[in-house]
Amino acid sequence: MQRSTVPTAPAAPTAQGPDTLPLIICIGWGMGTFGISSMFNSVNLLLQRFATDFLGIAAASFGLIYLISKIYDAVTDPIMGVLSDRTKSRFGRRRPYLLLGGALSAAAFVALFNAPSVLDSPDALLVLALLLVFYSTGYTVFNVPYLAMPAEMTRDYMERARLISFRVYAIGFGTLAGTSLAPALIGFWGGGREGHAALAWAYGGLILAAGAFAFFATGKARATAYVRESPLSRREKLQLLLTNKPFAILVLVKTLHLTSLAVTNAGFIYFVVYILDRGYGTISLLGLANGLGMLAGTPIWYALARWLRSKRNLYILASTLAALVLMSWWLATPAEPLAVTVLRKFVHGLTIAGSLLCGQAMLPDAIAQDAARSGLRREGVFSGIFTTAEKMAFAIGGAASGIFLGMMGYVSSTEGVVAQPDSAILAIYLCVSFLPAGLLLASIAFLVQYDLDEDKVRAAVARERESGG
Numbered sequence: 001m002q003r004s005t006v007p008t009a010p011a012a013p014t015a016q017g018p019d020t021l022p023l024i025i026c027i028g029w030g031m032g033t034f035g036i037s038s039m040f041n042s043v044n045l046l047l048q049r050f051a052t053d054f055l056g057i058a059a060a061s062f063g064l065i066y067l068i069s070k071i072y073d074a075v076t077d078p079i080m081g082v083l084s085d086r087t088k089s090r091f092g093r094r095r096p097y098l099l100l101g102g103a104l105s106a107a108a109f110v111a112l113f114n115a116p117s118v119l120d121s122p123d124a125l126l127v128l129a130l131l132l133v134f135y136s137t138g139y140t141v142f143n144v145p146y147l148a149m150p151a152e153m154t155r156d157y158m159e160r161a162r163l164i165s166f167r168v169y170a171i172g173f174g175t176l177a178g179t180s181l182a183p184a185l186i187g188f189w190g191g192g193r194e195g196h197a198a199l200a201w202a203y204g205g206l207i208l209a210a211g212a213f214a215f216f217a218t219g220k221a222r223a224t225a226y227v228r229e230s231p232l233s234r235r236e237k238l239q240l241l242l243t244n245k246p247f248a249i250l251v252l253v254k255t256l257h258l259t260s261l262a263v264t265n266a267g268f269i270y271f272v273v274y275i276l277d278r279g280y281g282t283i284s285l286l287g288l289a290n291g292l293g294m295l296a297g298t299p300i301w302y303a304l305a306r307w308l309r310s311k312r313n314l315y316i317l318a319s320t321l322a323a324l325v326l327m328s329w330w331l332a333t334p335a336e337p338l339a340v341t342v343l344r345k346f347v348h349g350l351t352i353a354g355s356l357l358c359g360q361a362m363l364p365d366a367i368a369q370d371a372a373r374s375g376l377r378r379e380g381v382f383s384g385i386f387t388t389a390e391k392m393a394f395a396i397g398g399a400a401s402g403i404f405l406g407m408m409g410y411v412s413s414t415e416g417v418v419a420q421p422d423s424a425i426l427a428i429y430l431c432v433s434f435l436p437a438g439l440l441l442a443s444i445a446f447l448v449q450y451d452l453d454e455d456k457v458r459a460a461v462a463r464e465r466e467s468g469g
Helices: 023-053 059-086 096-112 124-153 157-188 192-217 234-242 245-275 280-308 311-331 338-374 379-407 422-432 434-447 454-466
Strands: none
Touching: 023 059, 023 096, 023 124, 023 157, 023 192, 023 245, 023 280, 023 379, 059 124, 059 379, 096 124, 096 192, 124 157, 124 338, 124 379, 157 192, 157 280, 157 338, 157 454, 245 280, 245 311, 245 338, 245 379, 245 422, 245 434, 280 311, 280 338, 311 338, 311 422, 311 434, 338 379, 338 454, 379 422, 422 434
16 A cells, blocks of 8 residues: 655654644644634624625525535535645645635635625625635635644544644634624624624634634644555445444534534524614623633533543533523523523533534544554545534524524514514524524434544554554
8 A cells, every 4th residue: 555644744742742742833723713713603693694684685595595505515525625635735735725715714704794785786695695605615625624634733542632622712712703702893893784894804804814823833733744545446445434433423413513503603693682682792792701611611621531531421411511501591581680691601601612622632533543444544534524514514503593583484674673573583592492402412312322432542543553654
């Protein structure tokens, strides 16, 4: 079998061990997701309401074009994974896409929140659909190679959890930027379409800067060189891919989790406005509580992971706690003290930190299992499939919430808040409570079948090293 797995830029060993990553590399790689997370959270929180209440696009129509854009993602993510696996450059296989993907994502974000309304153009729906495809492309170009990097950067089971913890921190800050600071800035800049447009330009620069920082800070990270073609047939490669049980389970679990999150995110802004009868100031405060919960929860979950040495069991615990928190939103009313609402959102952030840390740290373990079985270095393929699952989850969740609201009689407008029928109010309640909670509980049935623990990962790494990997 002809292959090359020589590190293009190995990190120097430290006193903690040969697989311990330097702090600057961990920070740099983790911060790469800050801009993308800020964009992702802003879009998920703001775009659907921006489209329905300021561009005049019907909720069901938005749900449909959102779904179409994510189906497009389902095709492009695996292609991007293969492309990054086969890329040759003096910067490695993955890092050039941190710059390119960051630039495309920044441009797409600016364009989305400067889209025309139905009063400006009869083709407003088509324009928004094309911009969603553009947005999906930028996200894919950045995220697929980015997620492939940890499997190359270290082979140690717990060091991967440490590396991923830096990403969870960055996601926490991105959540703060996307769900707390963004609504506040929209209000500061005058609200309406003008406020959204100003936010888009500011965050476009942030997204671009984060991608560039990740590119330069990971310059000395361990990376696999270009891998020459294996003598295995495509059928044999596919069979090895499909029989990777831990990875298949992880994809199913992640799909359910992110569908739950997509439904919650899309419905929550409506929940604050129409159920709690509050404005963007409260949305900003609750986003702050959620982000602080993620930041506070990350070191706790990482400490638990080091103590229990079981990412799967912690994932189950985090999922259970998150489902309970979500179901509690059914009890919320306009009379509920704001402190209780804030606390609920903070606790939800704590549980999200656990899900993100454990789920992301399990991905490179499943990739290592494949490398030991197949002798192939195809991190990009796996991260492409994993990212496809993420996109399809948000497609299903985002589209379902929009279509569900439309079916339940939600009234769109170009003027902001308008009176809604009782059926639409019921739909909003369900979108932030029992629907997403049910998806999380369903994921546990798959998680209990995941059997890739620390001993198996270490054994897989040892087999790969013995074969010359």
